[in-house]
Amino acid sequence: MNSILFLIIGMMLVTYIPRLLPFILVSGEGLHPYMKRFLSFMPYAMFGALIVPGVFTAISGSMLISVIAFLVACIIAYRFGGVILPVLSAIITAVLLKLI
Amino acid sequence: MKTHIRLGIKEAMPVILGYIPVAITFGLLVKLEGLTLLQAFLFSSVVFAGAAQFMAINSINIGLSNPQIIIATLLLNFRHVLMSTSISSRLSREARRFSPLIAFFVTDESYALTSHRDNISHVYILSLQIANYASWIIGTIIGFIAGQWIPEFIVSCMGITLYAMFAALLVPEIKKGHRALIMALMAGVLNYLFMRIPFLAQGWHFIIAVIVTAIIGTVIFKEEEVEHFE
Numbered sequence: 454m455n456s457i458l459f460l461i462i463g464m465m466l467v468t469y470i471p472r473l474l475p476f477i478l479v480s481g482e483g484l485h486p487y488m489k490r491f492l493s494f495m496p497y498a499m500f501g502a503l504i505v506p507g508v509f510t511a512i513s514g515s516m517l518i519s520v521i522a523f524l525v526a527c528i529i530a531y532r533f534g535g536v537i538l539p540v541l542s543a544i545i546t547a548v549l550l551k552l553i
Numbered sequence: 554m555k556t557h558i559r560l561g562i563k564e565a566m567p568v569i570l571g572y573i574p575v576a577i578t579f580g581l582l583v584k585l586e587g588l589t590l591l592q593a594f595l596f597s598s599v600v601f602a603g604a605a606q607f608m609a610i611n612s613i614n615i616g617l618s619n620p621q622i623i624i625a626t627l628l629l630n631f632r633h634v635l636m637s638t639s640i641s642s643r644l645s646r647e648a649r650r651f652s653p654l655i656a657f658f659v660t661d662e663s664y665a666l667t668s669h670r671d672n673i674s675h676v677y678i679l680s681l682q683i684a685n686y687a688s689w690i691i692g693t694i695i696g697f698i699a700g701q702w703i704p705e706f707i708v709s710c711m712g713i714t715l716y717a718m719f720a721a722l723l724v725p726e727i728k729k730g731h732r733a734l735i736m737a738l739m740a741g742v743l744n745y746l747f748m749r750i751p752f753l754a755q756g757w758h759f760i761i762a763v764i765v766t767a768i769i770g771t772v773i774f775k776e777e778e779v780e781h782f783e
Binding site: 461463467487496499500508511527530 | 613640641649733
C-alpha cells in the first residue's frame with residue numbers, strides 16, 4: 454500500500470506542477486503581441502493534435518467505425534451546431550455500425 | 554453566480570458522457586491488477602490525469618519502479634503547460650485568485666470546452682471542471698465494483714465521445730474561416746509524424762506539434778491579416 458501511495462503522491466506532484474506554473478507566470482495583461490497571437494492560434498493546433506491520430510483508435514478494434522462516427526459528428530456539428538447533438542449522433546452511429 | 558454554475562455543468566455534459574466509460578475501464582483495470590478500491594479512488598481523485606493513470610497501471614504490471622513511472626508521468630502530462638498558459642491568459646481578474654484550484658483540474662477536455670471564451674469567471678470554469686472531476690471519480694468506482702458486468706460493447710462505442718466533442722467544438726471555428734481547418738490539419742499530421750520518432754518521449758510529440766503549428770500560423774496568417782487591412 455505504501456509503495457502505491459508514494460507513487461500516487463509523486464504522480465500528483467509532477468502532474469500538478471506543470472498545470473500550476475503557467476498560472477503563476479502568465480497573465481493576460483502585459484503579454485507581448487506576438488505571444489498573444491501565438492496563444493490565439495494554439496487552440497486550433499491543439500484540437501488537431503488531440504483528434505489525430507487518437508481518433509483512429511477511439512473505438513477499440515474498428516478504425517473504420519471510429520472514422521465514420523467521427524465524420525457524422527462533424528457533419529451534424531456543421532449542419533446544426535451544438536455539442537451534445539453531434540456527440541450523441543456519433544455514439545449512435547458507432548453502436549449501429551457495431552451491431553451490423 | 555447560479556447561471557455560471559448552470560452553464561458550467563451544462564457544458565460539462567459531453568465530457569461526463571465521455572469520461573464515465575473511460576473511468577469504468579480504468580477502475581476495472583485497477584481491480585484486475587490486484588489493487589484496492591481505495592487505491593483506485595486515490596489515483597483518480599489525487600492524480601486526475603487519464604492517460605497517465607492507465608500508463609501507471611500498465612507499468613506496475615510490467616514491473617517498472619516508482620521513479621520510472623513518475624518521470625514518465627511528468628513527460629506525458631507536461632502538455633498541460635500549454636493548456637494552463639492559454640487558460641491563464643484568459644481568466645478574469647477575480648478568477649485569478651482561484652488559479653491554484655483551477656490549475657489542479659486542468660485537462661485536455663476542460664481546456665477544449667473553454668478554449669473559445671475570454672474573461673473566464675472562476676465560478677463557471679470550476680463548475681465545469683468539478684463536474685468533469687466528479688464523473689471521473691464516480692466512473693472509476695463504478696468500474697472497480699461493477700466493471701465486469703458492463704458490456705464491453707457499450708464501453709467501446711463510447712470511446713468516440715470525446716473525439717466527437719472535439720469535432721463539435723472545432724467545426725464552428727472552421728466555418729468562420731479556413732485558418733482553423735488548415736492549422737488543425739497541420740497539427741494533426743505533425744502529431745502523427747512526431748509520434749513515430751522513436752527517441753521522442755511519450756507526450757512530447759503533442760507539445761512539439763502544437764508549438765510548431767502555432768508558430769507557423771503566427772507567421773503565415775499575420776501577413777494575410779495585413780493584406781486585409783490594406
